[in-house]
Structure formats: C-alpha cells, structure tokens
Amino acid sequence: MLDLTWLLIAVPLASSAVLLLAGRRADSWGHWLGVAASGSAFVVGLLALIQMLGLDAEERSHAVHLFSWIPGAELNLDAGLLVDPLSLTFVMLVTFVGTLIHVYSVAYMEHDPNRRIFFAYLNLFVAAMLLLVLADSYLLLFVGWEGVGLASYLLIGFWNFKPEYATAAKKAFVVNRIGDIGLILAMGLMFAYLGGVDFETVFANVDGVSTATLTAIGLTLLLAACGKSAQFPLQSWLGDAMAGPTPVSALIHAATMVTAGVYLLVRSAPILEGAPSAQTAIAAVGAFTLILGALIGMAKDDIKKALAASTMSQIGYMMLAAGLGPIGYAFAIFHLVTHGFFKAGMFLGAGSVMHGMGDQVDMRRFGALRTAMVTTWVTFGLGWLAILGIPPFSGFWSKDKIIEAAFVGEGAQPWILGGAALIGAGLTAFYMSRLFFMTFHGKARWTDGQHPHESPALMTVPMIILAVGSAFLGLFLAVGDRFSHWLEPVTGHAEHHEPVLPVPVLMAATLILVALGVWVAWRKYGAADVPEEAPAASLATIAARNDMFQDSVNRAVFERPGTHLTRTLVYADAAVVDGAVNGGGEAWSKTGEVARRLQTGQVRSYAATMLVGLVIVILVVVQGGL
Amino acid sequence: MVSPILFWIIAAITVIPALSLLFARKAVHIAMSIVLVMVGLAAAYVALDAPFLGVVQIVVYTGAVMMLFLFVLMLVGVDQREDLKETITAQRWIAFFAAGGLGAFLVSLITRVSIPVAEEGAVGDPEPIAILLFEKYVLVIEVLGFVLITAAVGALVLTHVPRLKPRRTQVEVQRDRVRTGSDPVNKVFPGVYARHNALDIPALDPEGKPIEASVSRVLKIRNQVQDGAEFRAQLEDPSRKEDDR
Amino acid sequence: MDPVNFVILASILFAIGSAAVLLRRNAIVAFMGVELMLNAANLALVAFARIHGEIDGQVMAFFVMVVAAAEVVVGLAIIIAVFRARQTISLDEPAELKG
Structure with missing residues (x-):
C-alpha cells in the first residue's frame, strides 16, 4: 500500500481536472465527485497508516520513486515520495479534515452556481497539499508549496466579483511570493553548499557545512515559513484571506495550508540543529506572533x-x-x-x-x-x-x-x-x-x-x-x-x-x-x-482592531518607497535610457533630413558632383596622397 | 613631326566649334559644329601617324554617330530653342570652376612634364592595326562584338512600342467610317489647290470657304496655322484682276 | 611640333565637353558633350601613341570608338523613350530622384 501513496495525489488531481474540464455537465454530480476523491485519498492514507503501524520504528520510512525528474550532472533529481510518520500524520490530517470539509461544503455551497468549480479548487488544494507533505525533495515540496498557494489564491478570490475579495486574494498571493523567495533562496544555498535539494542528500551533508551557512539556510526557510504560515512580519494576508468561503478558511487558512511552514521547519530539523541562531529566531518569531495574534484577536x-x-x-x-x-x-x-x-x-x-x-x-x-x-x-x-x-x-x-x-x-x-x-x-x-x-x-x-x-x-x-x-x-x-x-x-x-x-x-x-x-x-x-x-476605545484597542496597523506599516515601509523607487526608475528610464536611444534616433533622422537636401533630383547637379570628385581624385593621385 | 601650322588649324577647327556646345541655342547648329570638330580630330589623327583611325573617325563619327544625332533631333523637334538661363543655383559657377579647373589643371600638368618623343614611330596603317587587333587584342574584339550586338538589341527594345490592339485592315477602317457616319473618303488635304500649297493653310471648299479640318491638329495646337480669311479676302477682292485668279 | 600639344588640345576639349554636360539642359546637347569628352580622350590616346611610337594606343582609341558607338545607340534610344513618355528631353524635368 505504501507504494500506492502516489494515488493520494493523483486521485484529487484527476478529480480536479475532470471538474474543471467538464463544465456545466458536472453541476449535478461534481461536488460528490470531489467528496469521493477526497474520501478515497483518506482511505488510501488510512491503509498506508495501518501498514506503517505494523512496521518497526526503524523501518517507518518508505521512499517511493516516481520518475526521473531533472536528470543532470550536478543536479540529478528524481521525483519521489517520502512516506514516514511525519508525512503520514499530515496525510491523515489533510485527508480526514479535508473530507469532512468537503462534505460540509456540499451543503454550505449549495446555492452557489459555481459549486463544482469550488470543489475542483478544493481537490486541487488537497492534491497540492499532499504533494507538499509527501515530497522527498525541497524542489518537489516547492511544487506543492506553490500549488497550495495557487489553490489558496483561487479560493480566497472565489467570489472575485467583489473587488475587495479579489484584492484580498491578490494580497495573499503577493505576500506568499515573498515567502517563496525565501524557499527558493534556501534551495539555492542547499544546492551550492549541500550538493542537492533532496532531503536525503541535504541531511546527509549537514555535518560538513559551517554554522553560518546552516544559519543562512535556516533563516531563509524561516522566511518561507513566515510567508506561508502568516507569521510576523508576513502575517498581513491571513486576515484578509477570510474573504474566501468559510470552508476554505477552515481547511486552508486554519487547519492545513498555513501550517505548511511548521511542517517545513520540522522537516528541516537536521539543518536547524546545526544553526542555533536560526532556531532562536524561529522561536522569537513564533513567540512574537503568538502575542501579536492574540492581541489582534482580542479586538x-x-x-x-x-x-x-x-x-x-x-x-x-x-x-x-x-x-x-x-x-x-x-x-x-x-x-x-x-x-x-x-x-x-x-x-x-x-x-x-x-x-x-x-x-x-x-x-x-x-x-x-x-x-x-x-x-x-x-x-x-x-x-x-x-x-x-x-x-x-x-x-x-x-x-x-x-x-x-x-x-x-x-x-x-x-x-x-x-x-x-x-x-x-x-x-x-x-x-x-x-x-x-x-x-x-x-x-x-x-x-x-x-x-x-x-x-x-x-x-x-x-x-x-x-x-x-x-x-x-x-x-x-x-x-x-x-x-x-x-x-x-x-x-x-x-x-x-x-x-x-x-x-x-x-x-x-x-x-x-x-x-x-x-x-x-x-x-x-x-x-x-x-x-x-x-465603542470608542483606547489607542491599543484601535491598533488591535486595525491589525496593529500592519497594512499601514507595510505601505509606509515597503509600498511607498517601492512606488517611489519604481517611479524614479521609470522616469530615469524614460529620460536617460529612452532619451539616449530616442535622441540618437532623432539625431540620425535629422542628419537624414539634412543629407536629403543633397538629393536634389537634378541630374546635372549629380554630374557636377561627379566632376568635382574626379578633380579631387586626380589631385590626390598626382600629389601622391592627401 | 607635326607641322605647327597644321596643329593650329586643327586646334582652331576643334576648339572654336566645340565652344558652340556652351553657347549655341539651336541643337542643330551644335550638331553641325560637332561634325566639324570630328573632322578636325580626324585630321589630327592623320597628322599623328594614325591614318586608319582618321578614316574610321570620319566614317564612324561624322558619318554615323552625328547623323544619328541629327535624326533624333529631327524626331524630337528640330525647332526647339533652348533657354540658356540657368535654373539650378550656382550650377553655372560650379560648372565653370570644375570644368575650367580640370582643364587648367590638366594643361599645367602636361606642360610641366617632358616626355621624350620617338623619332620614327610605327604608323597606324590598316595592316599593322589589323594584325594587332586580331592577334593581341582578339579577345577584346570578341567582347566588343557582344557589346555592339547587345547595344543594338537594347536600342530595339527601348524604342519598341508594343501593339496593344490588333492591326486594323483597310476594309475595317472603311466600314467603321461608314458606320459612324463620318466622311467616307479621305480628309481634305490642306493647302489651296492650284494656287498655293502649304501644310499650314486650310483648303478651300468649292464656295471658297476655308475647311478648318484640313489642317493638322498638331499645327493648330502649336498656333502655326495661317488664317484662311486672308486668302479669302484676296480671292474676293474686286480690285484684283480676273487674271490673277 | 611636339605631339604633346595635342594632349593639351585634348585637355581643353575635355573641359569644354564636361562643361557642356553640366550646363546644357537639352539631353541631346549634353550627350554631344559626352561624345566630345570621349573624342578628347581618343585624341590623347593617339597623341601618346605617337609619342611612344607604338600603335597600341591607336587600337585603344579604336576600342573607345566602338564602345562610344554602342553607347550612342543605347543613349539615343533612351532619349527617344523618355521623349515618348514625357514629351520633353530636358534634363531638369525628370526629378523623381529628389530625396
């Protein structure tokens, strides 16, 4: 059964594709197909769990090789799944809670004309989330990581006919991208210093690498986790993400996706073990966000x-x-x-x-x-x-x-x-x-x-x-x-x-x-x-009601300078770069305008030019050079 | 050695007529002057021990090329007078300085060098020239043959006017005339029969009135038509004697 | 008399011919200027042949005549074609080359 865990990803993905492609024909049965896909994933996961429980603790790590993904000299990466207690825990959580929420959504979304699309997105999310937790390399994890980001974006903006909901979806997407940069940087560092991006290689080579490198990797991973898990300072998107339908908030923005950052850090434990400073940073971020979230929640x-x-x-x-x-x-x-x-x-x-x-x-x-x-x-x-x-x-x-x-x-x-x-x-x-x-x-x-x-x-x-x-x-x-x-x-x-x-x-x-x-x-x-x-409240309460002014801070610290920087660059581009190019072009154009006068169309003028040229040539020849 | 008298004669009959190129108004005059220049040059060739070339010069230039020029002049209108007023800015000065400068420069150059002159040179009789042409320069002769043929064909192509409609026979022309109701016979020729005959004078009908259609349309456009009224007045003048008619 | 004088004569004729090309608007007259330039060159060739005492220069002049004859034929044909199309042989008329 453990070798069949790829079904966990394939079934919801296939169901999602069917629902997206079938169109209105799927309106009558699409939601039940979504529930069935999620439910069958749960059954597969449950069977895998039972089989895993039958094994000894040392054998509870099973690698499933899928296909050769990026065959290369330096970066030879296979797509594979890693089934171990951690990933199975997530599989059970995602499929069990996911299936329940699927069932709940059947009723909750009953009057929505696009219910089948909603289920397609939910299935897409389940597939991506399972890929995220089952991947045996950071790169494959990243695919799932982006997949859940996509599903999250689509579902937050599910009612995108309301502009503020669409904006909320975009906000979540953009903030998540910042975190993704962290994960990409982490993978780059791993490839440069640890020789690969699959868990096995990375964890095997951790011992031979300096603490500074591990700290850098740990901090970039922390950035990734902050983006996905809405931790300070990338927490601002989560509140707006509540624009999505409530089942989405339950599944994605409470139970599973937002915890992917925690999964990433726990999965990267061998790296963090070698980077105490990164660990301290993680704990500090966690502690700070803990208080911050609680204060916001109070208001x-x-x-x-x-x-x-x-x-x-x-x-x-x-x-x-x-x-x-x-x-x-x-x-x-x-x-x-x-x-x-x-x-x-x-x-x-x-x-x-x-x-x-x-x-x-x-x-x-x-x-x-x-x-x-x-x-x-x-x-x-x-x-x-x-x-x-x-x-x-x-x-x-x-x-x-x-x-x-x-x-x-x-x-x-x-x-x-x-x-x-x-x-x-x-x-x-x-x-x-x-x-x-x-x-x-x-x-x-x-x-x-x-x-x-x-x-x-x-x-x-x-x-x-x-x-x-x-x-x-x-x-x-x-x-x-x-x-x-x-x-x-x-x-x-x-x-x-x-x-x-x-x-x-x-x-x-x-x-x-x-x-x-x-x-x-x-x-x-x-x-x-x-x-x-x-009621009118103290400054602290107002701050908490406004999410500790996170949006204002972001706007003042990042957006405004960024806008001004962009404007400056655009102006510089228009004035300097374009100016030089356009000026050069105009200069040639003007030169052409002047040179055009020479082309009078008068044959006799041309003949005169030729004669003058002849005289000059003879002069040069006779004088033996200019 | 060339006799200085001959040289000066040749110089006179080449340079002076050549100046007509710059100052004469009628193209025919220029062409005739150039014929004279060509003859002078032929004389110069003979004087320079090139009798064959002198004869060829007369045959080719005076006899063929310049006559061709005259033909073309006739074709495009021999009466055209050219206004010598210059239209392009400074063209006259540029031409004067460029051409004059070139001439002066060449003359000064030649007078400054001294080339030893061969006392007894080969004479350009037909026989040595023929031997040289068909031995040493035979390939050039071949190529020139191609050039001449190409030029002849090119001239044919350039002057050829493609026929756009099928040629009409006389019968067809006559039928069309009758059908359109126009004059079934030939148009009246211009001129006054028996008394006066010229292309620019309209013919008179039996009543003595001028027939306007008898004069060429081209001449009317050019305003080169004589008025028929003058002749009718003469005809009707009672003071004139009966014998004059 | 020195045959070099004929070269000087040729130079003068050449200058006159070139001035005619530059100054005359009538295409046929300008063309005659070109002919005069060619003949001036011929005269120089013959004169140099005499100076060197060889007849190769005369043969060259002969070739120039042949080429000039061909050129005249084509040139006059072009003049006639232009005259047919435009009813004029003025060199200033066709100004399509104006930039």
Missing part, C-alpha cells in the same frame, strides 16, 4: 477575522515549539494536529452561524444563539474548551507541553519564551471566550428579519466529528506519549529536560491565567450587555 468583531487572528497566534505556538529543537518538534506537530481539528471545527461552526444568520459576521449582532443553534453551540463549545487548554480536551495536551518546553533552557531565553507562551494562553482564553460569549450567550442583538436556525445534517455531522476529535484526540494521542514515539523516527529522540519552573507550577499558572481570561470575558461579554456598535 476583532468579525468572527472570522477573530478566528484568523487566533490561527495566527496558535501557529505562533507551533513555530515557537519548532524553534525549541528536538523537545519541541513533536509538540509542534501535535499542536498542529489538534489545532487542525478544533480550529477547523470552530470555523465550520462560524460558517454554520453565518449560514443561519444570513452571512452576518459581526459578532456584535449575534448573541444568544445557543438556543437557536444547539448543535453548533455544543460543537463550538468543545472547540473552545480545546483551544483554551482545559483538561482533558485536546489543546491541554498539546499547548501545555509547548509551554513547558518553552520554559526549558538556560539564561533569559526560557523566561522570555515561556513567559510569552504563558501570557498567550491567558490572552487566548480571553479572546476565545469573548468570541464564544458574544456569539452564543448574552442577549440577542440580531438585526431585523433574522431567524437563526440550525444548519442541515450535511453541515452538522462534520462539525460533530471534528468536535469529538477536538475533545478526545489529544487525550488519545498523549496517553503514553504515543504521538511523540510515533514521530521519533523523524524528529529524533528528545532528552527529557526539566523546565526552569516545576511542571505542576506551570500547569497551575496556565490554568489560573486561562480561568482569569475566561472570567474577565464572561464579566464583559457574557454577563454584561454588549453594545451593538464598537
């Missing part, structure tokens, strides 16, 4: 944007863990998986709310929905408990471990990183509770004519499954460190380190902060009345 009134900020913040946790080295890798992936479940579930819940509220996204116009939408309330509530890290829900098992790991180390680093993670947990509790209470509790602040109703079974069933996963997956995987052992062939065995503070103290502090956050949120948004319009 957002748009339910999807609040969830997007939360995603940013949670991926910050993962990046932080990935930057901690072997003790963090497993927890980064662990948190990634649990986050994929509970965040996807919450996004689907948000979609369900929007579905019931006529596409309203302003949380200030929600409230008291728990009676109208019981299933959504319960499933969302389980996701909420999971992200809060309340034991025994999923988030507790993954996030607490990251907080613990962040406190491991010497000097000031554990205090800074751990402190950020700890504060982040409290902030998370506040903004998620705020979101939850504003939506489902308090008084109804609905606009006129709204009749909230529960969504159809096609939508609620995936939400229920994801909610179950949010509730128990962490516990299931954490018992006996199952997940860490499963990933050990890839991440390496982590020595157990003691945090600077005792574990029970940390756990208690986390829970107290979380409880504090929930309590404050309940006081402000659950028990008290929520104004229907956003």
Whole structure:
C-alpha cells in the first residue's frame, strides 16, 4: 500500500481536472465527485497508516520513486515520495479534515452556481497539499508549496466579483511570493553548499557545512515559513484571506495550508540543529506572533477575522515549539494536529452561524444563539474548551507541553519564551471566550428579519466529528506519549529536560491565567450587555482592531518607497535610457533630413558632383596622397 | 613631326566649334559644329601617324554617330530653342570652376612634364592595326562584338512600342467610317489647290470657304496655322484682276 | 611640333565637353558633350601613341570608338523613350530622384 501513496495525489488531481474540464455537465454530480476523491485519498492514507503501524520504528520510512525528474550532472533529481510518520500524520490530517470539509461544503455551497468549480479548487488544494507533505525533495515540496498557494489564491478570490475579495486574494498571493523567495533562496544555498535539494542528500551533508551557512539556510526557510504560515512580519494576508468561503478558511487558512511552514521547519530539523541562531529566531518569531495574534484577536468583531487572528497566534505556538529543537518538534506537530481539528471545527461552526444568520459576521449582532443553534453551540463549545487548554480536551495536551518546553533552557531565553507562551494562553482564553460569549450567550442583538436556525445534517455531522476529535484526540494521542514515539523516527529522540519552573507550577499558572481570561470575558461579554456598535476605545484597542496597523506599516515601509523607487526608475528610464536611444534616433533622422537636401533630383547637379570628385581624385593621385 | 601650322588649324577647327556646345541655342547648329570638330580630330589623327583611325573617325563619327544625332533631333523637334538661363543655383559657377579647373589643371600638368618623343614611330596603317587587333587584342574584339550586338538589341527594345490592339485592315477602317457616319473618303488635304500649297493653310471648299479640318491638329495646337480669311479676302477682292485668279 | 600639344588640345576639349554636360539642359546637347569628352580622350590616346611610337594606343582609341558607338545607340534610344513618355528631353524635368 505504501507504494500506492502516489494515488493520494493523483486521485484529487484527476478529480480536479475532470471538474474543471467538464463544465456545466458536472453541476449535478461534481461536488460528490470531489467528496469521493477526497474520501478515497483518506482511505488510501488510512491503509498506508495501518501498514506503517505494523512496521518497526526503524523501518517507518518508505521512499517511493516516481520518475526521473531533472536528470543532470550536478543536479540529478528524481521525483519521489517520502512516506514516514511525519508525512503520514499530515496525510491523515489533510485527508480526514479535508473530507469532512468537503462534505460540509456540499451543503454550505449549495446555492452557489459555481459549486463544482469550488470543489475542483478544493481537490486541487488537497492534491497540492499532499504533494507538499509527501515530497522527498525541497524542489518537489516547492511544487506543492506553490500549488497550495495557487489553490489558496483561487479560493480566497472565489467570489472575485467583489473587488475587495479579489484584492484580498491578490494580497495573499503577493505576500506568499515573498515567502517563496525565501524557499527558493534556501534551495539555492542547499544546492551550492549541500550538493542537492533532496532531503536525503541535504541531511546527509549537514555535518560538513559551517554554522553560518546552516544559519543562512535556516533563516531563509524561516522566511518561507513566515510567508506561508502568516507569521510576523508576513502575517498581513491571513486576515484578509477570510474573504474566501468559510470552508476554505477552515481547511486552508486554519487547519492545513498555513501550517505548511511548521511542517517545513520540522522537516528541516537536521539543518536547524546545526544553526542555533536560526532556531532562536524561529522561536522569537513564533513567540512574537503568538502575542501579536492574540492581541489582534482580542479586538476583532468579525468572527472570522477573530478566528484568523487566533490561527495566527496558535501557529505562533507551533513555530515557537519548532524553534525549541528536538523537545519541541513533536509538540509542534501535535499542536498542529489538534489545532487542525478544533480550529477547523470552530470555523465550520462560524460558517454554520453565518449560514443561519444570513452571512452576518459581526459578532456584535449575534448573541444568544445557543438556543437557536444547539448543535453548533455544543460543537463550538468543545472547540473552545480545546483551544483554551482545559483538561482533558485536546489543546491541554498539546499547548501545555509547548509551554513547558518553552520554559526549558538556560539564561533569559526560557523566561522570555515561556513567559510569552504563558501570557498567550491567558490572552487566548480571553479572546476565545469573548468570541464564544458574544456569539452564543448574552442577549440577542440580531438585526431585523433574522431567524437563526440550525444548519442541515450535511453541515452538522462534520462539525460533530471534528468536535469529538477536538475533545478526545489529544487525550488519545498523549496517553503514553504515543504521538511523540510515533514521530521519533523523524524528529529524533528528545532528552527529557526539566523546565526552569516545576511542571505542576506551570500547569497551575496556565490554568489560573486561562480561568482569569475566561472570567474577565464572561464579566464583559457574557454577563454584561454588549453594545451593538464598537465603542470608542483606547489607542491599543484601535491598533488591535486595525491589525496593529500592519497594512499601514507595510505601505509606509515597503509600498511607498517601492512606488517611489519604481517611479524614479521609470522616469530615469524614460529620460536617460529612452532619451539616449530616442535622441540618437532623432539625431540620425535629422542628419537624414539634412543629407536629403543633397538629393536634389537634378541630374546635372549629380554630374557636377561627379566632376568635382574626379578633380579631387586626380589631385590626390598626382600629389601622391592627401 | 607635326607641322605647327597644321596643329593650329586643327586646334582652331576643334576648339572654336566645340565652344558652340556652351553657347549655341539651336541643337542643330551644335550638331553641325560637332561634325566639324570630328573632322578636325580626324585630321589630327592623320597628322599623328594614325591614318586608319582618321578614316574610321570620319566614317564612324561624322558619318554615323552625328547623323544619328541629327535624326533624333529631327524626331524630337528640330525647332526647339533652348533657354540658356540657368535654373539650378550656382550650377553655372560650379560648372565653370570644375570644368575650367580640370582643364587648367590638366594643361599645367602636361606642360610641366617632358616626355621624350620617338623619332620614327610605327604608323597606324590598316595592316599593322589589323594584325594587332586580331592577334593581341582578339579577345577584346570578341567582347566588343557582344557589346555592339547587345547595344543594338537594347536600342530595339527601348524604342519598341508594343501593339496593344490588333492591326486594323483597310476594309475595317472603311466600314467603321461608314458606320459612324463620318466622311467616307479621305480628309481634305490642306493647302489651296492650284494656287498655293502649304501644310499650314486650310483648303478651300468649292464656295471658297476655308475647311478648318484640313489642317493638322498638331499645327493648330502649336498656333502655326495661317488664317484662311486672308486668302479669302484676296480671292474676293474686286480690285484684283480676273487674271490673277 | 611636339605631339604633346595635342594632349593639351585634348585637355581643353575635355573641359569644354564636361562643361557642356553640366550646363546644357537639352539631353541631346549634353550627350554631344559626352561624345566630345570621349573624342578628347581618343585624341590623347593617339597623341601618346605617337609619342611612344607604338600603335597600341591607336587600337585603344579604336576600342573607345566602338564602345562610344554602342553607347550612342543605347543613349539615343533612351532619349527617344523618355521623349515618348514625357514629351520633353530636358534634363531638369525628370526629378523623381529628389530625396
């Protein structure tokens, strides 16, 4: 079965091609073909997982050779798949959550005339994402990396008849390109210093390379990861990406694609091991984004944007863990998986709310929905408990471990990183509770004519499954460190380190902060009345509402100087380069105008010229030269 | 050695008529002057021990080339007078300085060098020239033969006017005349029968009126037609004697 | 008398011929100027033949005559063709070469 993993990519890709080419004929069955393609990929992945579980830990890495891709002397690259615990984890996450979201979308997109195209894009995304995680070389990974970027762009702009949605898609595309430059540079450095771009060669040659080179590679990889995972300073696109349909936000911009950066860093663990500075940078970026996302999430009134900020913040946790080295890798992936479940579930819940509220996204116009939408309330509530890290829900098992790991180390680093993670947990509790209470509790602040109703079974069933996963997956995987052992062939065995503070103290502090956050949120948004319009607020709140002025900063720091530079260059080009060329051309033209006068058309003038020339020639001959 | 008297005579009958090229107005006059120049040159050749070439000069230039010029002059209109006023700016000065300068330059050049003159040279009689032509220069003669033939064919091609319509026979011409109702016989010839005959005077009909159509259209355009009225007046003048008619 | 004087005579005739080409607008007259230049060259050739006492120069002059005859034939044919097309043989008329 492991040799058939190429089916994982081929089936959704073929389905996508069929859906895109079939046209309106596929309107009646296209969405079910999409679901079937995703579902069959899940079955293939599940069979591969079962087979892998039957193997010993040492044998749990299976290379699938596909074809000779770039046959060359220096760069001889084959296209192949690497099936190991890490990639299989992603396969399971992508196909399982993906299939659920496919099913959900059947109902959610029911009234959209272009539903089959939506499913074509979703299948394209699944294929590209699976290629990304299964690739056995950075270059093939890059193909998938670009593929998910393309799918993301297409899906954010799915309703591109609205200009701001199209702009959001373009923004995501452009910002992602910046990250892609990082990956391209990283591949160039690998090829130059490590002799190849496939994982095997690169990781085998890491020992013989200087730390500076590895640091450079690590930092460029970090840039790539920042672009894809919406980490500081390339975080600005994620909030706008919520323009896409909600299932897209759930699948691509919460559960899977945005975590590709974390995957990239964990996959590149052997490189990062040799570059402590890069690791520190990764952890710092993660910690900073964690706080930044949480602060933004606290102020957002748009339910999807609040969830997007939360995603940013949670991926910050993962990046932080990935930057901690072997003790963090497993927890980064662990948190990634649990986050994929509970965040996807919450996004689907948000979609369900929007579905019931006529596409309203302003949380200030929600409230008291728990009676109208019981299933959504319960499933969302389980996701909420999971992200809060309340034991025994999923988030507790993954996030607490990251907080613990962040406190491991010497000097000031554990205090800074751990402190950020700890504060982040409290902030998370506040903004998620705020979101939850504003939506489902308090008084109804609905606009006129709204009749909230529960969504159809096609939508609620995936939400229920994801909610179950949010509730128990962490516990299931954490018992006996199952997940860490499963990933050990890839991440390496982590020595157990003691945090600077005792574990029970940390756990208690986390829970107290979380409880504090929930309590404050309940006081402000659950028990008290929520104004229907956003009240005047402090500067900090305004900053958070405006995404910490990220767009203004980008505009001032990058766009304006870039525009001016471009204008200057255009002017210089027109004045200097074009001027020289045009001037030269004009000079010749003028010369021609003058020389034209000589051509009088008078035969006798020509004869005179000839005679004068003859005289001159004779003179020269007689005088023996000029 | 050439007799100085002969030289000066030759110089006079070549240079002076040649100047007509610059100053004469009528092309016919120029052509005749050039004929004289050619004759002078033939004399010069004879004086320079080239009797064969002298004869060829007379035959070719005076007899053939210049006559050809005259034919063409007749063809394009012998009456044309050329206005000597210059139309191109400074062309006269350029021509004067270039040509005069060239002549002066060549003359000064030749007078400054001294070339020993062979006392007894070979004489250009037909026999030695023929031997030289058909032995040493036979290839050149062949090539010149080609040149002449090509020139003849070229002249034919250049002056040939392609026939655009099929040639009309006399019968067809006569039928067309009758059909269009025009004069079935020949047009009236110009001139006054029995008394006066000229192309530029219209013929008189039996009533004594001039027939305008009898004069060539070309002459009318050129305004070279004599008025018929004058002759009619003479005819009708009662003061004139009956005998004069 | 020195035959070189004939060369001087030839130079003068050549100058007159070239001046005629430059000055006269009538194509036939200009053409006669060309002929005069050719004949002047012939005279120089014959004179030099006499100076050197050989007859090769005369043969050269003979060749020039042949070529001149061919040139006259073609040149006059061109003049007639132009006259047919334009009803004039003025050299200033055809100014299509004007740039």
